Amino acid sequence: xxxxPFVIKKFRRETEDTFTVELEPREGRSRFSFLPGQFxxxxxxxxxxxxxxxxxxxxxxxxxxxxRAVGNVxxxxxxxxxxxxxxxxxxxxxxxPVAEARGKDVVIxxxxxxxxxLRPSLYEVLAHRDQYGKVVLLYGTRTPSxxxxxxxxxxxxxxxxxxxxxxxxxxxxxxxxxxxVVTTLIPKAxxxxxxxxxxxxxxxxxxxxxxxxxLKRGVPPESxxxxxxxxxxxxxGLCGHCQFGPVFICKDGPxxxxxxxxxxxxxxxx
Amino acid sequence: MxxxxxxxxxxxxxxxxxxENMKLVTGCAANVRFEPDQYVFHEGDxxxxxxxxxxxxxxxxxxxxxxxHMTLETLGEGDVLGWSWxxxxxxxxxxxxxLELTRAIALxxxxxxxxxxxxxxxxxxxxxxxxxILENRLATTRLQLLDLYGVRS
Numbered sequence: 001x002x003x004x005p006f007v008i009k010k011f012r013r014e015t016e017d018t019f020t021v022e023l024e025p026r027e028g029r030s031r032f033s034f035l036p037g038q039f040x041x042x043x044x045x046x047x048x049x050x051x052x053x054x055x056x057x058x059x060x061x062x063x064x065x066x067x068r069a070v071g072n073v074x075x076x077x078x079x080x081x082x083x084x085x086x087x088x089x090x091x092x093x094x095x096x097p098v099a100e101a102r103g104k105d106v107v108i109x110x111x112x113x114x115x116x117x118l119r120p121s122l123y124e125v126l127a128h129r130d131q132y133g134k135v136v137l138l139y140g141t142r143t144p145s146x147x148x149x150x151x152x153x154x155x156x157x158x159x160x161x162x163x164x165x166x167x168x169x170x171x172x173x174x175x176x177x178x179x180x181v182v183t184t185l186i187p188k189a190x191x192x193x194x195x196x197x198x199x200x201x202x203x204x205x206x207x208x209x210x211x212x213x214x215l216k217r218g219v220p221p222e223s224x225x226x227x228x229x230x231x232x233x234x235x236x237g238l239c240g241h242c243q244f245g246p247v248f249i250c251k252d253g254p255x256x257x258x259x260x261x262x263x264x265x266x267x268x269x270x
Numbered sequence: 271m272x273x274x275x276x277x278x279x280x281x282x283x284x285x286x287x288x289x290e291n292m293k294l295v296t297g298c299a300a301n302v303r304f305e306p307d308q309y310v311f312h313e314g315d316x317x318x319x320x321x322x323x324x325x326x327x328x329x330x331x332x333x334x335x336x337x338x339h340m341t342l343e344t345l346g347e348g349d350v351l352g353w354s355w356x357x358x359x360x361x362x363x364x365x366x367x368x369l370e371l372t373r374a375i376a377l378x379x380x381x382x383x384x385x386x387x388x389x390x391x392x393x394x395x396x397x398x399x400x401x402x403i404l405e406n407r408l409a410t411t412r413l414q415l416l417d418l419y420g421v422r423s
Contacts, residue, residue: 112419
């Protein structure tokens with residue numbers, strides 16, 4: 001699969017080390033179709049290719065990626081600006097169960113840079129809001145300055161049909177919000193545990209503890225979904241870079257049901 | 271009209287407590303209200319009470335001369351504030367500052383300690399419930415210390 005050239009239409013810095021790019025295909029006007037939770041391989045010409053989850057609205061006009069400048073490729077990507085071109089292969093992987101969740105409560109739990117892969121599912125749920133029960137977003141970050149999508153979070157908090165709770169691990173001067181790990185927000189969310197779908201993204205340790213907190217409250221294990229991250233290369237399960245026990249994250253994931261991978265998550269040799 | 275006993279009975283902390291024990295606990299309880307910026311207690315105060323938060327938000331803080339008031343954790347609806355009343359020498363080890371108007375039920379620690387000495391069944395029930403809260407707080411504090419969201423170098 002050859003990367004398709006996409007032009008950066010907008011570049012926005014989200015925090016000190018994270019940024020969002022909005023892309024359009026260089027040739028043709030066709031909209032980029034994807035399912036919430038899927039990722040693309042983003043190629044920065046002359047530097048390399050990295051997997052980045054899609055953070056935009058599935059029905060939006062542009063392809064949106066949000067990532068942290070942390071390795072060679074994403075650091076080079078952070079220097080790109082409007083008009084620059086990147087290569088895109090994708091979309092790859094499995095998606096969030098937004099259709100399955102209809103008629104149920106939806107609890108989305110994001111930690112740190114885990115909010116971007118979950119944002120498309122929230123857009124999708126909110127676009128068909130009347131088809132879902134209670135919808136809750138729980139978001140934890142390291143400090144207040146690490147909070148992504150601040151304006152959008154304010155808009156979401158103003159809605160009566162969406163509950164948003166934010167917490168930080170370390171408060172800084174002037175922070176009036178919650179302090180504590182994201183798992184402490186779960187008891188406050190007040191959902192119907194037997195009829196809830198939980199979607200989780202964040203560091204693996206965080207996801208494990210969030211899943212345990214869901215289980216403690218009676219959410220069925222098969223209703224808990226999480227998105228895994230590994231060193232994806234080919235995107236189609238051929239190269240083996242992202243093998244995780246018997247599964248490939250790029251092809252069988254990144255979104256998994258909790259029972260599929262719960263035993264693998266605590267095995268250090270995997 | 272809701273009585274103090276029925277409010278306490280609905281709180282998860284007292285779930286399934288026997289009616290006899292609930293009566294003893296209710297005898298040590300009172301409704302309280304705290305305004306924003308008020309302190310519920312300060313580090314070093316005698317710990318003679320704990321609180322079941324019904325609504326509002328409270329920050330557990332520690333003061334350091336060079337860093338000011340540092341918030342370590344916030345507590346809200348459904349949370350239990352304070353366990354120093356249970357552990358000698360019964361002094362609070364943090365400041366508790368009210369962030370939002372808070373309504374809570376205050377439980378008199380001295381009264382409860384007396385009741386627990388007289389009725390070890392009640393004492394064991396309360397210890398089991400506090401142990402669960404302590405275990406949970408310890409686990410979340412450990413996670414907080416891991417600094418999970420930081421970039422790995």
